[in-house]
Amino acid sequence: MTQAPPAPEATPPPPPPPSAMDTAAGVGSSLLRSLVMPALALVVALVIGAIIIAFSDVNNVPLLFEDPGAALSAMAREVVAAYKALFVGAVGSVYAISETLFAATPLILASLGVALGFRAGLFNIGAQGQMLIGAMSAVWVGIYVDLPTPLHVLLAILAGLIGGMVWGGIAGLLKARTGAHEVITTIMFNFIALYLVQWLLSIPLFQEAGRNNPVSTAIRPTAQLSPIFGGSYRVTLGFAIALVAVFFVYWLLYRSSWGFEFRAIGLNPQAGAYAGMGVATAVTLAMAIAGGLAGVAGANQVMGLAPYKATTALAGSVGFDAITVALLGRSHPIGVLWAALLFGALKAGGRQMQGAAQIPLDLVVVLQALIVIFVAAPALVRAIFRMKGVAEKPAQMTKGWGA
């Protein structure tokens, strides 16, 4: 992956026995591994989630001391009910699938940005801020420009793209020109964006008339993303845009010369520079494109969801979920698509679980964190399942900011 051996000491780790570089493991096994590991990670996460559900019930835990059998069966019933609701809510009906795709849409877009960054050796934690700025740019076009539908939608999406590109590009430019570590700057830009948007939503340019809280005017109907499968399903054209973005990023990374430079610099920037690549330009451009993708995700959050208004909460947790999705998808566009669909399914199912089984939606967040930690530490999963096999070197996404 974005393996940039920092120093001579970067030989394989001690816990898994030293072996050849993991790229040498072969194409076939890597495909298997990229499916098996996430699946096992999901299983382990669901098991831990079940334990959390069982032991967080304030009625069943005291019962455990009086009547262990009854308590355990009550816990089991609760876990089964919760996971059944999770499954049904994710893929149990056409509506559920539509909800899954709906939840996956911003995740796909923002995660593509993070994945693109990883490929270029950049850790973009700033999707959250880039989404906010992209959304506000799209909202401005949505409110103030008067155009017929397809053009208006396109222009608003373009505005979101540009807004996000500028916000991500600043971090890239700072990195390229001054060496400021992108992890630090993008974290800071997340907060700067948050306060900037909070302010923008309190001035007459954006704020809905008669409001005291930060909420924007609704965008014009011509700028709204229309549902694909009719009004009763929430999937919009945004999902189609996300699919286009998947192919665009795939093309960019693997079929264009810029993508080649991104990947080369991500693997070894010194070598890239030695080969005559403009590292500074590539870093800035990669961050700008990553930001642009997140910006489109932000635009989607306003243009594809009633009441079509911007708030400071419009990005939700998508910006941070995007990091986990990109990791789960191994920073590959197609992998990101599947990972985003999985997390979208968890989110859609989580809502059903909250409604039908009274298990708070936050459990899904815990599951996501667990899945990613098991994917990031394959040795952990291997130890749990007593698996033997090719020792896999965990990816170092970043160089520390000391160097």
Next chain:
Amino acid sequence: MTATATQAPTDVPALTRATPEARRATIIGCVLIALAVVVFWVFGLGAESGATATFNLSLPNDTFTGLQWAFNARVVAMIIAFILAALGAQRLRRAQLKWTNVILGFGLMLFVVAFLGWAAAGSSFSMVGMLRSTVIASIVITLGALTGLMCERAGVVNIGIEGQLLTAAFVATILSSAFGTWAGVLGAMAVGGLLGWVLAWLAIRFQVDQIIAGVVINIFALGLTSFLASRVLSEAQDLNAPARISSIRIPLLADIPVLGPMFFDHTFFIYVTLILVGVLHFALFRTRWGLRARSVGEHPKAADTLGIDVYRVRYRNVILGGLIAGFGGAFLALAQIARFEEDMTGGIGFIGLAALIFGRWMPFGCLAAGLVFGFSGALAQKVAILGTGIPSEFMLMLPYLATVIVVAGVVGRARAPAADGQPYIKG
């Protein structure tokens, strides 16, 4: 990331006419003169002629009450503008290299005084109240920064401070409600340390990218505490009612005007934090432990060669850092708010990370940065109350902007420990 990409223009002296220091002096000279112009036009000419601004320098239940500083806002602004312009001109003319950051800090302080005089012209506001809330706000920020300091000095980047604070606050709330204050504080520290251990374990044993491990800890902490809050705390509300920790007034010292209410009339958390800063400074730079920790953070291979157990030092430091974060979480839950709310940290762990960087990986730097960031938060509140028309959002942005400026090296570069964030593989 890379030597090439990170190469600052200042690293190639052949291509630039001035040395980096001289360039910095020039930039700061220009900044000071720009501040002078703003002070002159906006705060000087902009203030109502003859309007008096009153800063109250005592709180109602102080030993000495009624202290205040009343001044003509316009005259004071003019004087400050003159001083700023003089300082800036001196920087530019002689390309002065020494004391550059001190002068800049002093200039910014004068700027803030002029600004407050302008904002309070014709009315009065409680200066001491603001300074006191600055100190209170700075405590969690400083503790978060010290957490990061412990980890990063030993070469482990900790992005998970936010998650550690949040989980610790949650545990402190429950244990304090059930078993009393001390159980809450100790339990919070224990869980902070536990999360520190998890971070170190993932980073060292499994060589998970440290930033990823930190991000995951944050997500996990937010998810788990929110889940348990809505599933357990909403059912058993007596678990979400910790006793608020009361202040300990230090005799005599608390009677000093201004400084007394600022520093010496608080909960024990604040005294412990202030002492901790000094202790950590001594420990890092004057003890064998500190030398070893720093060597592991700067050059683990050399440290290993000399027989220092790199992994052990890293584990220990990250866990100690976790204890500090746990203490900070307990402060939030037991002294500040006295109940747990979902996502109650609201990003303060990241401000702590910013303070660590702004404070240049030094204990007293962390404290100073904590105070500056706490001040900008307190200022934002005051500005909103005084109704100056300046959006408080811009004040809240300042800590983050300042940090970006520092990492970009515009006014002096902050340098992290050399091996910060890099896994060490014994070979």
